[in-house]
Amino acid sequence: MATKAQPVPLSYLKGPTSVAPLASFRLLFGLLMAVSLVRFWANGWIESLYLEPEFHFTYLGLDWVRPLGVWTYALFGLCFVAALAMAMGWRYRWSTLVFFLSFTYIEAMDKTTYLNHYYFISMAALLLLLLPADRGFSWRNTRDAEVPRWMVLAPMLFVGMVYFYAGLAKLNTDWLFRAQPLALWLPGCTNLPIIGRFLEQNWAHYAFSWAGALYDLTIPFFLCFRRTRPVAFLVVIVFHILTRVLFPIGMFPFIMVAAALIFFPASAHKRFLIPLFGQFPQRHRTPVSRTTPAFAQTLVALFLAFQLLLPWRYLIYPGELFWHEQGFRFSWRVMLMEKQGYTTFTCVDPANGERWTVQNHQFLTPFQEKQMAFQPDFILEYAHHLSHHFEQLENRPHVQVFAQSYVALNGRSSQLFVRPDVDLTTAQRGLHTIDWLLPFNDTIHGL
């Protein structure tokens, strides 16, 4: 089945196709989300990541998103139920909306836990919200149904784009010519059977780096074509199993393998969906309207345009992206750098000249401190929090906060990160260029 006929006529995009790939996507995505949420809860992460910390790092403009105390568990419960309902296609619009909002809220509670795959989940849910993935093989209609072809192509484009952008992000000299960060990470897996013994070898670091970049850049295309698709899907499975074995990346491999199924034609999906949903009696079939509201098309188009453009926002900012990280998140920059820092803060009370260094563990969990130590927006937010803290608790009206920060990137020696002479309380949070960082001592070429 050609999915990239060209030039793509509008009639092709609007032409009818089976909802099956979309229904599979909905079903698997919902079920995997339910499993993920149970796993998150069972691992005690609600407690350790959201309830134990006294302070939370927030996203710009989302400061009001906070953990809800013991109700956080209810939020996870709600999200879990919504995920299952979404999977079944029960009250699909509402369940998907609730899932999207609750999951996104959870992720926004503390950016310490930011992961690209959490962002992927939020965005995939948003896209599903705009598509009638419940039209067939669902609670309200257990049989097949037709949808305009663009509705199946949209998630395909989104998933393909995630891979392709992840690949583009790897086209830099650190990844390709220093094999970083894999040269640092892979030797940690030498105890694995069979491949373990190679993972300290330099050539293996390069082989993995180049293969990874090539995989990300090309796999969406190989998945598009009937002749290459079976092999490509096999590669998808092998690739994600490998990443799962090598790195602690949780549910992400399963989600991406499931997502890649969207590239398969309806006939393949139906082989599973028809027997599965055929067990259920045909429910009162809602008449399927062939017309989709124009605003849905517009919103999906806007969504895709937004996704295509957002990763490029880093071009606005001068300096090394890996260093200042302005425009790093929400851009599919996955497994791209090994960055560690050590950041301490000295407070000065100008009223009496008193100065003291803060013991970060009194304010942050080890995880928060670790994430804070190398990310400028975290450093700034924490510095502001410290000033606020001493104002509130020690009645010191304006405490100046200076950072002593050392950061190492991709195996380079650590270097001073934040300008030590800048009182961070005078710096504003925002999207403007950060001017209180010292420049990166090296150059990384590439996208």
Added chain:
Amino acid sequence: MTSAKAVFTTTCTGILAGLALLLTSCENTGVGPSDTWDRAAMLEHQTSHFIVPAFQAYSDAAADLELSASAFATAADQAHFDALEDALGSTYIAWQSVSFLEVGPSESVALRYRTNTYPTDTTTVIATAQQYTGTSAPNFQLPSTYDQQGLPALDYLIHGNTLAELQSSTELTAYIARLAGEVATLAQTAANDWATQAESFASDAGTSASAPTNKLANDFVFHFEKELRAGKVGIPAGVFSSVTFPEKVEARFSGDSKALFLASLRAHQMFFSGTAFDSLSTGPSFAGYLDHLDIKEGTEMLSDRIIGTFKGASSLAAAIDTTFEEQTRDDAMRMLELYDELQRGVVLAKVDMMQAMNIKVDYVDADGD
């Protein structure tokens, strides 16, 4: 269909050709040759040539402390008092070599907290001691009693009271024996556990977060940062407060703070550079691992830079010719200089060393991506 294929093929070929061109046109600037580093040999050396003998030496010293304390409780004379002071001093020094090794067999018993939480709660310690009946001691396993036991409490009772005061109270001397007994029991358990479990500990040369090497490196860095840098120097010197706390130095009643600091620093340096506990041999170590990975800044090896901060801190501390408590009172600047030198070492150990050895600092059980 065919044109789409053509576009696709062209794109793929283009990407491949581009990548190939990039590869051939650039020199390999990656990390150095990385034939296999024998983590098992490193772990074996660290365990059997440092950890096990260090725990044995500490346990022996603590056993001697317990004996001296019992002898003093039986006959509180000057000779037994002198012996007790000596035994406490030796035990405190021996402790410094195991303090940063709270992994494996010594991980579960809160050894560090129970042995050396300072400053000690003098008010409670003396009150408990004076009313000691032989059975009235607090439950020493409770975290709330960490600052009422161990070497700091003994330091206070033995050095914070005159011999006459001690001689006048059998409760006091009996309680000293009791506290010494607790220290010795913990030490002996740890040493025995190490002696019996060392082999299995050293046999896991894995790289997971809970693998021995990762735990050792993490506790080494943790101790360097929190105990050596902050506890022994930074906190008394007022780094973390707007005033100094000279009374918060380690072993303030014996005035041994400087000697204990130097002993701890020396132990860190020995362990880092692979010097055996008996100083007679050297073996594979973190320093050796870093050299093997060829980690350097310019021409200077990272291992040498870290050892440089140990040496720098050592000479700064040696130049202090009084106790840390007095030095803090007289001129805290010299303490702050010492702190700064240690801080340099902590950055190198916690950031550069840990990144090079691919060991996660403060491992957190959460997903990455």
